[in-house]
Amino acid sequence: MLFSLSLIGYYLSTTTYIIFFVTQKNKIRSAARCLLFGAGVLHTVTIISRYFLAGHTPLTTHHDTVSFFAWSMTWAFLSFRWRYQVKNFGTFVSLVIAALMTIAALSSQTIAELPPALQSAWLPVHASIAIIADGFLGMGFCSGLMYLLQERELKKKRFGVFYSRLPSLDALDNLIQHCLTVGFPLLTLGIITGSFWAKQAWGAYWHWDPKETWSLITWFLYAAMLHQRFIAGWRGKRAAILAIIGFIAVLFTLWGVTFLLPGVHSYVR
Amino acid sequence: MSVDSILVLGVNHKTAPVEVREQLAFTSDPERPFRKLREIPGCSEFCFLSTCNRVEVIFTSPHQMETIRSIKKFLFATSNIKEDDIDNFIYLHRGADAITHLYRVAASLDSMVVGEPQILGQLKDAYRNSADRECTGVILNRLLHKAFSVAKRIRTETNIGSSAVSISYAAVELAKKIFGNLEGKKVLLVGAGEMAELAAEHLVNQGISEVIVANRTLERAVNLAKRFNGKAVGLAELHAQMELVDILVSSTGASGLILHQEDVKPIMKQRKNRPLFLIDIAVPRDLDPKLNDLDNVYLYDVDDLSQVVEVNKAEREQEALRAERIVTEETLKFLQWIEDMQLTPTIAAMRRKADTIAQAELAKTLSHCSNLTARDIKSIEKMAGSILNKILHDPILFLKEGHNHEDKQLKLDFTRKIFGLDLEHEKEE
Structure with missing residues (x-):
């Protein structure tokens, strides 16, 4: 019930953001932001109630994971809003959030029993950090996409919907970097806390199960990207493309691995 | 005519x-x-x-x-x-x-x-x-x-x-879309023509921090640079300078390209891929069109810039409409002048003017003399008329004499000026 309410809240907010994107009226943007904030609060309540319902941190089913992903992206975006005004960023981010929420809504909401081995304080720490990292990386994806759209119009010299609506390339490039510089350390922390949990639960820090491997691949992708940026000045289009590829790797780690490559993490369904 | x-x-x-x-x-x-x-x-x-x-x-x-x-x-x-x-x-x-x-x-x-x-x-x-x-x-x-x-x-x-937005205004708009804020950015002007100057002026107004002028003749570069408290360099330093600047405005009179794709590729590496905005306002073009294919390089020539301006054109259309009306009005006036610039209308205008003067003077004089008979008045009027005719006789002959087309135009123009025939039109304006 609560979940459905927050889902509707997100849909409303996304629709309003799209209307803002078309009309560019500031009043509509404020409305969209309020709606998103409201949906975010509702969603927070939803997750807390899930916590009491399950008796443990509700991050073990597919529904909860993706829902938390959407939640972390919402709050990552809203927290960014304090510091940056990035034109029309909300439209893109809210679309991704709405998509994630739809996926969460479509998957089973039954609460799974948690195996005793996994009942640990590491569960909330590891899972939430990892997914919050994904939230920031998801914003990196949005800004990368916006960069490519704006860059395309500037290069092709055909000025359509995006030229006037999207911010400058420089602003978008900075945005990508900010998203990654927050997301990447969190991702690192997520992997480290995960390995502590693995040590506690299964006795070894690293198992090379598909999820671990893929998160490591993702980590290397982002690490290489940031390294190249600072050393060789990989910025602009290349950085934008890498931010998108990185996020695809994140999604693969989340879903591809779960559904295609079974391993010790596969309880998360 | x-x-x-x-x-x-x-x-x-x-x-x-x-x-x-x-x-x-x-x-x-x-x-x-x-x-x-x-x-x-x-x-x-x-x-x-x-x-x-x-x-x-x-x-x-x-x-x-x-x-x-x-x-x-x-x-x-x-x-x-x-x-x-x-x-x-x-x-x-x-x-x-x-x-x-x-x-x-x-x-x-x-x-x-x-x-x-x-x-x-x-x-x-x-x-x-x-x-x-x-x-x-x-x-x-x-x-x-x-x-x-x-x-x-x-x-x-x-x-x-x-x-009035010009090419340079369009360039500023684009620069803002690329760099966001222009404060602290540097611009290099290649060629020290009027257009470059105008573009630089717009950019400096938007907060550009430094203007560098590269020109074939250093003297002109120095003069232009002084206006913006910038520095002047020779064309030979072009490549070295390109590592430092963010915007390049090229407007040389060179007959060929002065900057090729191969020249800029290594420079982008040196620049660590910081974006480079190239504006080519020269005709013939100075910059290789293929430069636009390089990552983080944005090349706009005169035609491209026009599209940017298209974006905020609507506001000006209203004013343009009023301007068009003025143009139509003024065209009609000129057509009238051309029509008057013929022999017959000119002679007629001369006579008309002389007649008007005579009538006015007669009226003025006659109003003072109350004891004149009708015959006297008639004679005075006749005298005025023949004075006019005699005075106008030679100018009219002079006008009619010409055979050469060019001469005729000159004479007509000259005569119209001497007699102030176009002044009346002008006063009406």
């Missing part, structure tokens, strides 16, 4: 792409157009205008077909356009259309960026150059002076000038 002997023939940004226009640029020898046009038979008066966006000849000619063909040939002499294709790129206006066209050009209504201020100055220079070489005569002298005053009138009566 019939109105239809006034013609305008040329190419502009609307009729010909930059690839064609740049082939017509007359940079190497500034005397050539005047020399060549003077040789063309039937081209009695002409004014030659060549700017970034247009090359056109304003001329008067009694027997036209031959003259038009020769002028086309002259314009496209340096290009590789086949003679049959020339008509696809040119416009030819005649009579009232030619006058309207010239007024629109002068008032910047025909500019790539409507309302941009440079064109009037360029037209004035073109006129001065033609007039100094005695290529213009009675008709064009008047037409061009009128064009200048029409442009001035439009500038004061409409808002077209205040919203």
Whole structure:
């Protein structure tokens, strides 16, 4: 019930953001932001109630994971809003959030029993950090996409919907970097806390199960990207493309691995 | 003199792409157009205008077909356009259309960026150059002076000038879309022409921190750099400077490309891929079009810039409409003048004027003398009439004498000025 309410809240907010994107009226943007904030609060309540319902941190089913992903992206975006005004960023981010929420809504909401081995304080720490990292990386994806759209119009010299609506390339490039510089350390922390949990639960820090491997691949992708940026000045289009590829790797780690490559993490369904 | 002997023939940004226009640029020898046009038979008066966006000849000619063909040939002499294709790129206006066209050009209504201020100055220079070489005569002298005053009138009566955005304005808009904030950015001007100066001015107003000028002659570079508290360098330092700047505005008169893709590729590595905005306002182009294919390099030439301006064009259209009305009005006035510039209307105007004066003076004199008989009055009136006729006799003979077309125009113009025949029209204005 609560979940459905927050889902509707997100849909409303996304629709309003799209209307803002078309009309560019500031009043509509404020409305969209309020709606998103409201949906975010509702969603927070939803997750807390899930916590009491399950008796443990509700991050073990597919529904909860993706829902938390959407939640972390919402709050990552809203927290960014304090510091940056990035034109029309909300439209893109809210679309991704709405998509994630739809996926969460479509998957089973039954609460799974948690195996005793996994009942640990590491569960909330590891899972939430990892997914919050994904939230920031998801914003990196949005800004990368916006960069490519704006860059395309500037290069092709055909000025359509995006030229006037999207911010400058420089602003978008900075945005990508900010998203990654927050997301990447969190991702690192997520992997480290995960390995502590693995040590506690299964006795070894690293198992090379598909999820671990893929998160490591993702980590290397982002690490290489940031390294190249600072050393060789990989910025602009290349950085934008890498931010998108990185996020695809994140999604693969989340879903591809779960559904295609079974391993010790596969309880998360 | 019939109105239809006034013609305008040329190419502009609307009729010909930059690839064609740049082939017509007359940079190497500034005397050539005047020399060549003077040789063309039937081209009695002409004014030659060549700017970034247009090359056109304003001329008067009694027997036209031959003259038009020769002028086309002259314009496209340096290009590789086949003679049959020339008509696809040119416009030819005649009579009232030619006058309207010239007024629109002068008032910047025909500019790539409507309302941009440079064109009037360029037209004035073109006129001065033609007039100094005695290529213009009675008709064009008047037409061009009128064009200048029409442009001035439009500038004061409409808002077209205040919203005057030019190429450089468009460039600033784009720079903001690339760099966000222009504060702390550096601009390199290659070539120290007027356009470069204007662009730099706009950019500096937006917070550009440093202006560097590179020019073939260092002296001009130093002068321009001084205006912006910038520094001047030689063209040889171009590549080294490109590692440091963010925006490059190129407007040299070079006949070929000065910057190729291969030159800039290694520079981008040195720059650590910081974006580079290249603006090519030169015709012929200075910068390799392939530069736009490099990552983080954005190349815009004159034609590209026009599209940016298209975006906020709507606001200016209203003002342009009012300006067009002024143009129509002024064209009609000029047509009236041309019509008056014939023998019969001039003589009639002379007589009319003399008659009006005589009548007024008679009325004034007669009102003081109360004791005159009707016969006396009649004789006085007759005397006034014959004084007029005698005074006008020689000027009229002088007017009728001429055989040469050119002489006739001069005489008519001269006579109209001596008798102040056009002043009345002007006063009505």
